[in-house]
Amino acid sequence: MIEIKNIHKNFGTQTVLNDVSAVFDNGKTNLIIGQSGAGKTVLLKCIVGLLAPDKGKVLYDGRNVVTFGKKERLMLRREMGMLFQNAALFDSMSVLENVMFPLEMFSDKSYDEKLKRARFCLERVNMIEAQDKSPEELSGGMQKRAAIARAIALEPKYLFCDEPNSGLDPKTSLIIDELIHDITKEYNITTIVNTHDMNSVMGIGDHIIFLANGEISWEGNKEEILHTNSKQLNDFLFSSEILRRVASEKI
Amino acid sequence: MLFIKSINTFGSYLMLMSRVLTKPESWKMFSRQFLRDIYQLGINSIPIVLLISFFIGAVICIQMKLNIESAWMPKFVVGYATREILILEFSSSMMCLILAGKVGSNITSEIGTMRVTQQIDAMEIMGVNSANFLILPKISALVGMIPILVIFSIAAGIVGAYAIGYVTQMMTAEDLTVGLQYEFHQWYIWCSVIKSLFFAFIIASVAAFYGYRVEGGSIEVGKASTDSVVSCSVLILFADIVLTQLLMQ
Ligand SMILES: Nc1ncnc2c1ncn2[C@@H]1O[C@H](COP(=O)(O)OP(=O)(O)OP(=O)(O)O)[C@@H](O)[C@H]1O
Ligand SMILES: [Mg+2]
Numbered sequence: 001m002i003e004i005k006n007i008h009k010n011f012g013t014q015t016v017l018n019d020v021s022a023v024f025d026n027g028k029t030n031l032i033i034g035q036s037g038a039g040k041t042v043l044l045k046c047i048v049g050l051l052a053p054d055k056g057k058v059l060y061d062g063r064n065v066v067t068f069g070k071k072e073r074l075m076l077r078r079e080m081g082m083l084f085q086n087a088a089l090f091d092s093m094s095v096l097e098n099v100m101f102p103l104e105m106f107s108d109k110s111y112d113e114k115l116k117r118a119r120f121c122l123e124r125v126n127m128i129e130a131q132d133k134s135p136e137e138l139s140g141g142m143q144k145r146a147a148i149a150r151a152i153a154l155e156p157k158y159l160f161c162d163e164p165n166s167g168l169d170p171k172t173s174l175i176i177d178e179l180i181h182d183i184t185k186e187y188n189i190t191t192i193v194n195t196h197d198m199n200s201v202m203g204i205g206d207h208i209i210f211l212a213n214g215e216i217s218w219e220g221n222k223e224e225i226l227h228t229n230s231k232q233l234n235d236f237l238f239s240s241e242i243l244r245r246v247a248s249e250k251i
Numbered sequence: 252m253l254f255i256k257s258i259n260t261f262g263s264y265l266m267l268m269s270r271v272l273t274k275p276e277s278w279k280m281f282s283r284q285f286l287r288d289i290y291q292l293g294i295n296s297i298p299i300v301l302l303i304s305f306f307i308g309a310v311i312c313i314q315m316k317l318n319i320e321s322a323w324m325p326k327f328v329v330g331y332a333t334r335e336i337l338i339l340e341f342s343s344s345m346m347c348l349i350l351a352g353k354v355g356s357n358i359t360s361e362i363g364t365m366r367v368t369q370q371i372d373a374m375e376i377m378g379v380n381s382a383n384f385l386i387l388p389k390i391s392a393l394v395g396m397i398p399i400l401v402i403f404s405i406a407a408g409i410v411g412a413y414a415i416g417y418v419t420q421m422m423t424a425e426d427l428t429v430g431l432q433y434e435f436h437q438w439y440i441w442c443s444v445i446k447s448l449f450f451a452f453i454i455a456s457v458a459a460f461y462g463y464r465v466e467g468g469s470i471e472v473g474k475a476s477t478d479s480v481v482s483c484s485v486l487i488l489f490a491d492i493v494l495t496q497l498l499m500q
Binding site for chain 1 (some may be wrong): 280
């Protein structure tokens with residue numbers, strides 16, 4: 001479980017996050033949605049510690065990372081996996097080496113066991129045939145899947161995904177979404193996903209927070225989001241005429 | 252303003268170095284990176300070092316022959332002067348300036364690209380000390396390889412001098428040999444090697460520093476590469492003066 005309390009973040013005079021508080025449960029896919037520029041990436045970076053919030057607390061199962069020292073932070077990071085917007089695979093290594101990387105770095109297991117674990121993760125995301133390819137030989141969706149395999153190699157307790165669907169076609173997006181959702185359930189991980197993809201919202205949103213003007217303007221799950229009265233959220237969700245019509249017919 | 256900025260930059264350079272110069276988390280991964288960098292930064296630079304040194308050796312030889320040699324100078328002066336120039340300055344300082352262009356921009360663009368494509372963030376999130384993992388092998392590889400490059404450069408320069416003597420028949424190989432051996436101080440070779448160690452450290456660490464702190468996209472990576480080559484060159488020239496003063500007294 002991850003709790004954030006009263007997070008503030010400014011860049012110069014621009015306020016990006018203004019008093020954001022939320023609770024993200026384990027075993028659930030938690031979504032952060034919002035318009036481009038709403039501060040989703042900044043919030044996620046504050047949570048994982050790539051940015052320091054100006055004010056506020058980030059609690060990982062009760063442990064406040066903002067006050068963590070270097071050592072404790074490093075130890076915590078070994079419990080985290082992260083999927084970046086552009087996959088961020090190491091391009092000097094093959095797919096298998098990418099997945100082996102965190103294992104080689106931190107695991108004391110024997111080489112064979114590490115290899116077995118890496119292969120298992122690749123199989124889990126259906127990428128075992130591509131294990132010897134280098135990242136630039138992969139399509140966007142395959143890169144994302146390989147990055148998921150890398151993120152789960154060390155059996156993380158916390159998984160973060162920054163726009164896992166950006167640049168993917170709807171069908172591939174669905175596969176990635178389901179993968180994230182299933183893995184979260186299977187291993188009881190606390191997962192936080194940044195997205196502005198409506199399919200994900202409807203598909204895997206166990207818990208959704210809607211970020212606007214640096215604040216949480218709506219919170220709920222995928223059933224509730226269809227019946228919301230919030231005008232701001234409706235404008236964001238059903239931004240096009242067609243979607244609006246589809247939605248009204250459904251309801 | 253500029254002064255404060257440079258102090259700031261120097262401070263962040265030192266902070267980066269304090270993260271770089273620590274014990275690697277995994278020696279196995281370190282040695283893998285190290286071997287890769289030996290190849291990429293060292294072995295791959297041998298051809299250009301040989302080529303440039305060969306021609307510079309030849310050109311120095313021609314210049315000495317045409318401009319210095321005269322009736323009251325002994326014949327061996329050409330070989331002597333060529334050797335001194337190669338050993339004392341060209342094969343260490345000038346060659347490192349050239350390498351700052353080749354190796355420095357390579358390091359900056361590689362690390363800079365990793366930065367803008369979030370590969371460095373990905374490492375940090377895993378709890379890897381990315382500065383140590385990426386930069387320490389490069390520094391060790393270049394510092395380890397540079398003496399070899401210096402020796403190769405001296406050798407190629409001398410071969411170039413013989414070659415031009417042979418091709419143009421402007422002097423005999425005997426005269427050249429006498430000159431090359433005249434009043435030889437082994438210490439000068441050591442000076443050259445010692446200087447080059449410092450230059451190698453400057454190239455690898457400064458170039459990595461510029462790459463590591465890139466923000467933005469491919470344009471910034473390109474700009475950082477250029478800046479890094481300029482800074483490396485200026486620092487090498489400056490260090491050359493200081494080191495030469497210290498070593499040659
Ligand atoms: N390092 C930074 N320095 C200054 N401003 C920043 C920085 N990072 C983000 N911002 C600003 O913070 C705001 C929120 O950016 P953020 O990247 O979080 O948006 P986002 O919600 O992730 O958008 P998108 O959906 O397009 O990814 C933007 O206005 C951006 O200009
Ligand atoms: Mg974003």
